[in-house]
Amino acid sequence: MAQPSRADIPPFEPHTPAPPKGPVLVDLSRPPQASRTRSRFALSFRLLSRALVPALLLGVWQAASHFGLVAPETLPAPTEIGAAFAELIRTGELQSAIPTSLARALVGLALGALTGLLLGLFAGLWRVGEELFDAPLQMLRTIPFIAMIPLFIIWFGIGEQAKIALIYGATIFPVYLNTYAGVRGVDQKLIEAAKVFGLSHRLIAVRVIIPTALPSILVGLRYAAGVSLLALVAAEQINARSGIGYILINANQNQRTDIIIAGIIVYALLGIVIDLIMRVVERLALPWRPSLVLA
Template structure:
C-alpha cells in the first residue's frame, strides 16, 4: 500500500469523523442547555421548589440516597426484575414469532388472540394481576413479561414473513432440513427485524417495571418513589424518574451496540 493511498484514506475518513463528533456534541448540547435554563429559572425564583426542584436540589437528593444506601440497594432489585421479565417475555415472543412466521397453521391458531391482547395497555392489567397473582414478585415480573413479549413477537413474525420465498426454495433444493433452514437462512435474514423487536421490548420492559413497582413494593426504585410520595419529597421523586430515564438510555445504547456486533455486514450511517 502506497503513501498516497494511506493519505487518501485518511482524508476521506476525516470529514466523516468530524461530522460524527459534531453530531455527538449537538446531542449533548441540547440537554445541557435545558438543565442550565432550568437551574437559572429556579435561581431567579421563577420555579417553586416544592413543585419543581432545581437541578442542584435533585443532586442533593441523589447524594442523600447514596449516603443512606437506598440507591445502591434499589438498583439491583429493579434491574433484576426488568431483566428477568425481558428475558422471559422476549424469549417467549421470539419463539412464538418464529413459529407463526414459518407456519400458517400456527398463525391461524394464536396470532388473532395475541393481537387482541396486545391492544390492551399493560398498565390496565395491574389490578387484575394483583387479584390473580397477589402483590409479590410474581405479579411484578409477569407484568413486565406482558410488556416485553409483543414487540419481539411482532418484529420476528414480520421479519420472517418478509423473507423471499425463493431463498427457502433454494434451501430445499440443497436438501436442507427445516432446522438448518431456520438456522442458516431464516434467522440471519430476519435478525435485523428481531433485534429491533428486542430494542423496543427493552424499553417496554422498563415501562412495565415502573408500573410493576407500584404494586406494594418493599424494595427497588418504586419503593423509593412511594416513600418519597408519602413524605412529599418532590426532589426524590424527580430523582427517581430521572434514574428510570437514564436506565432507558443505557439500555438503548446496549441494544445499539448489540446490533453493531451481530449485524457487522450492515452499513452504518455514520460511515462514508
C-alpha cells in the same frame, strides 16, 4: 582494431516499463493518522451536539428556579435534585435499589422475549401456528398492560411474582410482532434457491430464514427492552418494599419532589444504558449491515 568514437555510441535511455493492461488499482485510502484525527473530531462533535440541547434545558431550568419563575415545591432546581442524588447515594438507598429494579426488569424481559420469539417463529414458519396464536395475540396486545394490574394482583398476589408477570406480559408482543414480520418478510427467491441446493425445511429455517429475519428480531428485542422499563415503573407501584419504586413511594408520602424527580431520572438513565447495550448487541450480531446516514 579501431575503437568506436563517442558519436557512434547511442545515447543511454532508461528502460520504462510498458503500461499495464486493464484497470489500474489506485490506493485511495486515507493516511492512518489523518483518519484517526478526523474520527476523533467527528466523535467529539457528535457528543457535543448531543449534549447541547440538554445543557440548554438545564440552564433555562436553573435560571427559572433562581429567579422564582417556578415554585420549588412544584419543580426544584437542578442543584436541589443533584443534592437529592447525593443524599440517596450517601444513605445507600440508590445503590441497593438499582440492582433490585434491574433484576425485575431483566427477568421479565428475558421470559417475555423468549416467549415472543418462540411464538413469532412458530406463527411465521408454520401456518398452523399463525392460525392458533396470531389472532389471540393481536387482540391481547391492544390491551394496556397497566389495565392488567388488578388481575395480576388477584392472580399472583402483591409480591415479586405480580411485578415480574406484568413486565413479562408487556414484553411479549414487541418481540412477537417483529419476529413474525421478519420471518414473513424473507425474500421468496432465497427460499427457492435453498430448495434448489437441496436444503431440508429445517436447514432452510436455520440457515436462511432466521438469519435473514434477525435484524427485525433484534429491533423487537430492543423495543421490548424499553417497554420492560415502562412496565417496571408500573410494577413497582404494587406494594414495593425495595427498588426505585419504593424510593418514589416514600418520597411521595414525604412530599419530597426532588427525590421523586431524581428517581425518574434514574429510570431514564437505565433506559439509555439498556438501549446502548442493545445497540452494541445489534452491531455484534449484524456486522455486515451498513450504517447509512444522509448527512
